Amino acid sequence: MTLFDxxxxxxxxxxxxxxxxxxxxxxxxxxxxxxxxAVISIGHTHPHWxxxxxxxxxxxxxxxxxxxxxxxxxxxxxxxxxxxKEDYQLFLCNSGAxxxxxxxxxxxxxxxxxxxxxxNKSFHGRTSLAVAATDNKNIVAPVNExxxxxxxxxxxxxxxxxxxxxxxxxxxxxxIEGIQGVGGINVASESFLQLIRxxxxxxxxVYIADSVQCGYGRSGKFFSHDHAGVNxxxxxxxxxxxxxxxxGGILIAPHIKPKHGMLGTTFGGNHLACAAALxxxxxxxxxxxIEMAKQRGQYLMNRLKxxxxxxxxxxxxxxxxxxxxEEIKDLKKKLLSDFNVFTGEAKPNVIRxxxxxxxxxxxxxxxxxxxxxxxxxxxxxxxxxxxxxxAE
Numbered sequence: 001m002t003l004f005d006x007x008x009x010x011x012x013x014x015x016x017x018x019x020x021x022x023x024x025x026x027x028x029x030x031x032x033x034x035x036x037x038a039v040i041s042i043g044h045t046h047p048h049w050x051x052x053x054x055x056x057x058x059x060x061x062x063x064x065x066x067x068x069x070x071x072x073x074x075x076x077x078x079x080x081x082x083x084x085k086e087d088y089q090l091f092l093c094n095s096g097a098x099x100x101x102x103x104x105x106x107x108x109x110x111x112x113x114x115x116x117x118x119x120n121k122s123f124h125g126r127t128s129l130a131v132a133a134t135d136n137k138n139i140v141a142p143v144n145e146x147x148x149x150x151x152x153x154x155x156x157x158x159x160x161x162x163x164x165x166x167x168x169x170x171x172x173x174x175x176i177e178g179i180q181g182v183g184g185i186n187v188a189s190e191s192f193l194q195l196i197r198x199x200x201x202x203x204x205x206v207y208i209a210d211s212v213q214c215g216y217g218r219s220g221k222f223f224s225h226d227h228a229g230v231n232x233x234x235x236x237x238x239x240x241x242x243x244x245x246x247x248g249g250i251l252i253a254p255h256i257k258p259k260h261g262m263l264g265t266t267f268g269g270n271h272l273a274c275a276a277a278l279x280x281x282x283x284x285x286x287x288x289x290i291e292m293a294k295q296r297g298q299y300l301m302n303r304l305k306x307x308x309x310x311x312x313x314x315x316x317x318x319x320x321x322x323x324x325x326e327e328i329k330d331l332k333k334k335l336l337s338d339f340n341v342f343t344g345e346a347k348p349n350v351i352r353x354x355x356x357x358x359x360x361x362x363x364x365x366x367x368x369x370x371x372x373x374x375x376x377x378x379x380x381x382x383x384x385x386x387x388x389x390x391a392e
Contacts, residue, residue, distance in 0.1 A: 010336060017044030020359045033367055034344040038213045038354035041240030042283040049243055049279040056275035064266065071274040078281045083222040088251040092269030096212030096238035097125025099248040102263050103234045104129045107173035107206035110256050115167060117174040119154040121183030124175060124210055133175055155192050160199065168203035178224030181213040184346035185314055185321025193228035207232045216240035217284055217357055220294030220317035227316065245276035289357040293317040296359055303368050309375045320353040321346065328378040339370045
């Protein structure tokens with residue numbers, strides 16, 4: 001049997017990881033500035049995280065949601081405290097796509113409506129409704145196509161107002177990433193998020209804050225939407241939630257009422273996943289990682305903005321992107337192959353940085369030094385005539 005070939009792969013096998021470093025089968029060390037799509041929130045194989053999972057594994061790893069699972073309530077209480085959303089409700093699942101799928105379904109149940117507003121360059125997952133709300137026709141199968149999704153330009157307040165004026169009584173929800181990840185690190189303006197909150201209030205629609213990648217402290221606040229001073233009706237979470245252990249969830253405002261059978265999952269909220277997620281929140285508190293993400297992110301962005309060869313540095317906290325000009329278009333590839341640094345990308349020309357929230361100042365400087373060296377090697381030599389002009 002062969003693997004179904006849907007992933008373009010780097011020819012590297014990682015066998016060990018610790019903190020912000022990973023090692024391949026030959027013992028070569030790599031600096032991880034991508035964290036496996038923003039999944040590694042507290043650092044690879046953090047000792048407290050490992051211990052929490054081991055201790056739980058020795059007790060019980062799984063039983064179904066047909067019984068009382070106290071560790072789910074422990075996770076809900078800790079998550080409420082750390083996120084500042086203590087009056088919200090928690091539904092646990094397994095992934096970001098599943099979180100968004102359940103959020104959209106719940107919004108439709110709550111409102112009795114069908115229409116969803118999503119935005120250009122959005123990415124919400126690959127399950128049926130989540131992928132329909134994702135702005136990438138290449139991954140939407142014919143069976144996923146629906147007329148219930150309305151795509152609008154990102155950060156366009158007039159387009160949003162016009163859409164609500166025209167379709168307000170049909171709109172079940174607005175789903176938006178506070179910072180678009182796959183779309184290229186595009187930051188939603190505070191006024192745009194505030195307008196979404198206002199319009200959803202006026203028209204009885206549900207505000208879904210897709211925080212799968214931009215949540216869990218990565219932006220320097222627990223949810224990137226918090227920068228706008230608004231509360232969403234539903235927050236979706238996953239990537240940083242388990243530090244690599246599969247878990248997702250949605251936080252649901254108290255005015256949205258549950259009903260037995262409304263949502264369900266076999267593996268969501270299992271004992272082992274909850275132990276991993278609790279460990280993440282405990283480490284985030286103990287090591288003050290949300291504030292560290294804010295500080296490290298600002299330091300990195302300030303330094304990146306001083307590099308003339310890259311353009312349009314943007315983001316918040318440790319969710320950072322910048323544009324790569326054509327003359328150094330192989331920057332990501334060369335960083336990995338020649339300098340042993342993992343970064344991410346967004347097509348066609350954006351490098352994404354999503355390191356662990358625990359990345360150190362020293363590791364940040366290590367990356368910046370390597371980045372400058374890599375750029376210098378990629379840039380074409382200055383013609384002799386230009387050199388003479390510079391000398392004059």
